[in-house]
Amino acid sequence: MQALTKQQIGLGTAAISISLLGLVRNWAAGGACSTKDLNKNLKGKVIIITGSNTGIGYETALQLAKQGATICVACRPSQKTHDAVRTIREKSKNEDVFASELELDSMDSIRAFAERWIKSGKPIHILINNAGVMAIPERRETKDGFEMQMGTNHLGHFLLTELLLETIKSSAPARIINLSSISHSRNGPDSRGSFINFDDFQSKKDYAGPRVYSRTKLANILYTDNLAKRLSGTGVTANSLHPGVVRTELIRHVNIPFYAWSLYPIAMIVTKTPWEGAQTTLHVALSDECSQVTGKYFADCVIKAKSAPQAESVDAENTL
Template sequence: MTVSRKLLNYKIPKPVLYGSSIAATIGFVCLIKEWAGGARYRKHVPLNGKVVIITGANTGIGKETALELAKREAKVYLACRDMKRCEAAREKIVLESKNKYVYCRKCDLASLSSIREFVNRFNKEEKQLDILINNAGVMSTPKDSKTKDGFEMQLGVNHLGHFLLTNLLLDKLKVPACSRIVNLSSVAHERGVINKSDLNSDKEYDAKAAYAQSKLANILFTKELSNRLKDTNIVVNAVHPGLVDTELFRNMSFYKSWLATILIKPFLWPFIKSSSQGAQTVIYTAIDPSLSNTSGKYYKDYQETKVSDAANDDKTAKWLWTVSEKWTRLA
């Protein structure tokens, strides 16, 4: 029998065949996930001497963003509520980035006094702020969940906390020749409505509606702040990071259920971005030189994207600003 005929008659052992099939399937699924997650931001923009604050930077998108900016030699402040987890994140970021200028600072976005204490300390430590990334967020919080100042949790953390933090840091942001603010929003803003008669959801609470309202508030804040800063060195933009597997879903009972874990998550996994993938457009809007003079925009996958009609309502943006000033005691 010839060698060629022997090869044709050769039967691959079943364990080898099954193993190869599984490996090929896994590889294919990983390729789909990498493709669905979008391109990586690989431009090396040196950040030597730049000072950065990132809220909610102990996990998820915030942590990955902090790591990438630390690799570019920025001085990074991780503004977090949980100091134990913040220190653990800092240790990993320093180790991987080889940048020792990464610091943990207590900042609870659900407490106006905590925000003010954070800013007071930062003002004593730094002369300027180059980049502020308002990343921290909550979603689907329980009905009776309130901030320490009595605000509905999603509105309080996602919008009001960052509204106060940003305004208190504006003087530091005006020091550099060019500085940036990045507000994380979401495609959920398209379902959002600013409920002027019950902004704090005191009369009726719907977790999804409250979340969508808070994400719409992020964009209205971005646009109104951009208008107010048009004659300054500060640019401000909003970002939708995509559907990302982060701790933002921690309050959703279905997401944590055995049904979702076993039957749904494995099929969705290739199409859900990792935290690192979700951070890419955030990094782009924070440091890319092409956006030095671009402000008041909304980005998704590196592209400027249209917002809902409600997000273009200047009157509502001004109304929300006035209410936010009063509620955070800025006015």
């Protein structure tokens, strides 16, 4: 038997390494929305997406616009928002894409958004509560005095949804989609997952950015479950989801140690792109399978168990 040369061994090793990297990359990408759903005609459907000027929200808005839906990019007024609307229109060849001012850390802004929408008479077939802030290092408050992460990620979307609920119900069949996170199962008092301390809901006594973020994502799940029960029989579904670990601007507040940047190439392999992160949102928004599914938590385009015990607590749901 002829011995392999160093060159042959090197080429073989490289081929195996590339194959393994490909397998890891495919695993990290997770589930995908079906081609059938991504080709549905959405002409006449009206969709609001918060935080859709970047990241997952932008990719979601672009895809749904390509399918003909009327898209409201609900974001802070900024050049980024203006550019996102222009780009979505150009790439989708759909002029029914517009921005409407929404600052989720301001109750006045949320109320003004809802008032404008209701006065416009437009229906809402899908509401995607996508925006959020993550792991702010030092405790900050919204314009109304709420802790910034809970105020934005949960309370802001809570108020927005409640103000638009009658419009959504009158537009049925309709869907409400709340972006949560697998982090709802982490950063708790023990290994069992996150826990909302209602005696310190504002996190004035116990603040740590990642821990509070996890609580907000648990709050998203609890609110979704409550919505699903209240909307039973109305033709409106409410589901939450984990988009995956995605490379977006959401991590802008995270304090990453300098040495950790050496792991950047690995992170690029094991994390999702914004397009990959949008897949579960698109699946829950478009799939016929999800048309009657409500009160569930999705990840990688399938229903998953909620990991934190409090996520299944009716008492916590009602208290929230």
